[in-house]
């Protein structure tokens with residue numbers, strides 16, 4: 001799936017984050033609990049490897065609670081890292097955030113040594129919503145198109161706890177193909193950048209194996225586990241009356257229905273990846289990348305040899 005990112009914006013954000021990182025004690029990365037690894041920003045991982053980290057698995061109200069636990073345990077097992085699940089319904093996000101950060105950076109407290117925290121996240125992960133809730137008013141803009149620029153903010157959550165909002169946009173970077181599909185299914189990718197039918201077929205492929213009962217209940221279908229993704233899309237289209245003339249299913253409309261149902265949690269609480277799956281996808285992506293690189297190297301060597309031969 002071709003998703004067009006903007007390297008210029010990415011580099012600008014990288015520089016802004018790098019400048020801001022000086023003097024930061026804890027870096028909070030907000031992740032989408034339905035796709036924690038896919039919604040992480042790999043550039044950030046490289047820049048913040050020496051910092052203490054808090055991973056917020058946000059939108060946990062939409063994610064599979066068993067899998068959220070698995071992901072939290074996974075992150076808690078990493079060096080200098082803590083993870084918490086969160087969603088916009090949480091009544092005291094500030095308290096949860098402050099205590100998790102204090103746990104990993106106990107050396108910073110008191111007015112002379114305030115804990116300085118930077119919060120980051122790719123668009124659509126719910127950062128503005130959380131910041132608005134921390135501020136207690138609608139200061140940061142909350143929009144439904146990913147990529148709306150927001151200015152940097154400083155929020156004093158306590159006398160000795162300062163939260164900085166990341167300047168600029170931290171776009172996700174597609175490392176593995178499945179990660180791209182998961183980001184697209186979650187709504188983190190602008191509509192123009194993706195083929196909704198293709199994204200939906202990938203989503204259904206995963207749901208057939210991992211959440212067949214939820215799909216059956218939502219669309220009043222039987223035998224979902226035995227269907228192929230395109231058969232399921234067709235069955236959903238018929239069930240929901242998304243038809244063209246001549247008894248043909250309107251696949252585009254059906255894809256939109258499924259994506260909307262997934263995004264607002266109507267199909268159920270679903271998580272699209274586990275730490276093990278992500279590890280396998282990453283290994284495969286790196287293998288393919290190495291293969292492509294060797295093919296490029298070989299072609300380059302052949303071209304050089306041909307030039308040498310021509311020159312005698």
Ligand code: G4P
Pocket residue numbers: 058059060061062086087088089121122123124125126127128129130141142143144145146147
């Ligand atoms: P961002 O700053 O990281 O880009 O994300 P933002 O807060 O704008 O949130 C993106 C969308 O996700 C918004 O929905 C927001 O309401 C929703 N959202 C944020 N946190 C949560 C959460 O914990 N659970 C759920 N279920 N949704 C959450 P929207 O439809 O794009 O906008 P709106 O209709 O809410 O204004």
